[in-house]
Amino acid sequence: MLLGCIADDFTGATDLASMLVKNGMRTVQVIGVPGVGDSVPDVDAVVVALKSRTAPAVQAVGESLVALEWLRAAGCRQFFFKYCSTFDSTDEGNIGPVADALVRVLGCGFALACPAFPANARSVYQGYLFVGSVLLNESGMENHPLTPMVDANLVRVLSRQTEGTVGLVNFATVEQGAQAIRKAMTGLKEQGRRYAIVDAVSDPHLMAIGEAAAGHALITGGSGVAMGLPANFRRAGLLEIRGDSAALPTMIGAAAVLAGSCSRATLFQIATARERVPTLELDALATPDAAALAGQAQAWMVGKLGDGPVVIAASAPPEKVAALQAKLGREAAGALLEDALAAIAETLVAGGVRRLVVAGGETSGAVVSRLGVKRLRIGGEIDPGVPWTYAEGGMVALHLALKSGNFGAPDFFLKAFL
Numbered sequence: 001m002l003l004g005c006i007a008d009d010f011t012g013a014t015d016l017a018s019m020l021v022k023n024g025m026r027t028v029q030v031i032g033v034p035g036v037g038d039s040v041p042d043v044d045a046v047v048v049a050l051k052s053r054t055a056p057a058v059q060a061v062g063e064s065l066v067a068l069e070w071l072r073a074a075g076c077r078q079f080f081f082k083y084c085s086t087f088d089s090t091d092e093g094n095i096g097p098v099a100d101a102l103v104r105v106l107g108c109g110f111a112l113a114c115p116a117f118p119a120n121a122r123s124v125y126q127g128y129l130f131v132g133s134v135l136l137n138e139s140g141m142e143n144h145p146l147t148p149m150v151d152a153n154l155v156r157v158l159s160r161q162t163e164g165t166v167g168l169v170n171f172a173t174v175e176q177g178a179q180a181i182r183k184a185m186t187g188l189k190e191q192g193r194r195y196a197i198v199d200a201v202s203d204p205h206l207m208a209i210g211e212a213a214a215g216h217a218l219i220t221g222g223s224g225v226a227m228g229l230p231a232n233f234r235r236a237g238l239l240e241i242r243g244d245s246a247a248l249p250t251m252i253g254a255a256a257v258l259a260g261s262c263s264r265a266t267l268f269q270i271a272t273a274r275e276r277v278p279t280l281e282l283d284a285l286a287t288p289d290a291a292a293l294a295g296q297a298q299a300w301m302v303g304k305l306g307d308g309p310v311v312i313a314a315s316a317p318p319e320k321v322a323a324l325q326a327k328l329g330r331e332a333a334g335a336l337l338e339d340a341l342a343a344i345a346e347t348l349v350a351g352g353v354r355r356l357v358v359a360g361g362e363t364s365g366a367v368v369s370r371l372g373v374k375r376l377r378i379g380g381e382i383d384p385g386v387p388w389t390y391a392e393g394g395m396v397a398l399h400l401a402l403k404s405g406n407f408g409a410p411d412f413f414l415k416a417f418l
């Protein structure tokens with residue numbers, strides 16, 4: 001085992017695992033930290049999927065350290081803390097507190113931080129995170145139900161979350177390649193910086209950053225910066241060259257989409273699907289009760305499940321999210337809809353659904369936990385960062401695609417099932 005990864009949500013974990021598979025590492029995603037008696041999979045990388053992004057910081061730190069211990073015991077040589085390419089977090093954390101704890105336990109004193117993912121239009125320039133052509137805080141992320149991002153300057157954002165200090169490896173340095181990046185990071189570490197936000201606007205930048213981080217115990221970032229890591233292991237003679245093994249066992253059964261993300265991309269994907277396939281939009285303002293919403297969905301789906309997908313969505317535009325949050329509070333509103341969608345997932349699977357797309361990181365966490373899934377084998381990608389997976393360990397095996405809210409083309413919910 002070479003690379004041990006800790007992801008702060010389930011869609012992010014799948015995104016990272018897919019990146020590693022595409023670059024030639026045999027990778028398994030495990031849901032939560034495996035038990036002491038569970039066997040260590042025979043792979044090059046393991047991604048431990050946690051649901052820690054919006055947990056209290058103390059809990060997120062605790063769970064991440066348990067994951068780190070398991071990965072160390074499994075023999076990993078390098079560690080990766082995966083968070084969202086839109087740096088989803090609050091001023092209380094959890095990116096800073098978790099990274100601080102990992103740096104402390106690993107004794108490495110320094111880690112780079114790079115959420116850039118150009119294939120999905122996330123780039124970092126002069127420390128500012130862009131989504132497409134706009135700053136993070138103008139991208140819709142300022143309205144996220146749980147982690148509103150109102151500042152695009154990652155040096156500032158991370159500084160507010162960490163006990164350490166944060167520097168920047170800027171575009172001009174990154175353009176010069178791996179050696180210059182390595183030198184800049186060493187310089188920042190010597191100045192006492194604990195983190196460096198590293199600019200990246202293209203895949204060659206990410207490859208160079210990965211190469212520069214070859215000797216680092218810990219790397220933090222989005223899945224993009226993991227792109228360059230497999231090559232380091234190959235250069236060191238630790239990783240065989242092999243094609244990716246994306247073929248999954250075939251799956252026959254009905255198809256469904258469950259959406260809990262309120263991101264612009266997901267709202268657009270629901271609107272696109274609504275034109276073509278049966279779509280139910282839950283109204284939590286009218287029925288603020290998870291069991292009752294699940295009951296409505298159960299009644300609605302009768303006679304609709306088949307080869308083509310049905311779509312069931314809690315997702316709503318910012319004004320409706322704000323109204324529900326005003327009524328129930330932010331966390332209770334999120335938890336209510338996560339509970340409802342998790343219960344609906346159980347009903348869908350009981351009704352024969354074996355191909356399920358879930359939109360939203362927290363939502364995916366709730367659904368996957370309820371279905372009792374233990375491991376995900378990674379298959380081919382539907383869109384960058386969103387592969388089909390083969391979910392094992394639950395009541396039945398099924399194909400699952402866990403989509404980070406903002407990922408995917410407008411017709412994602414349709415093309416997933418073509």
Ligand code: ADP
Nearest residue numbers: 145261314316321334337338360361362363405
């Ligand atoms: P993303 O991947 O876009 O971050 P998440 O699933 O992580 O999506 O987060 C979306 C959160 O919003 C979840 O907790 C979900 O339950 C909550 N949510 C979904 N629909 C609504 C709604 N109509 N009102 C308020 N919160 C909602």
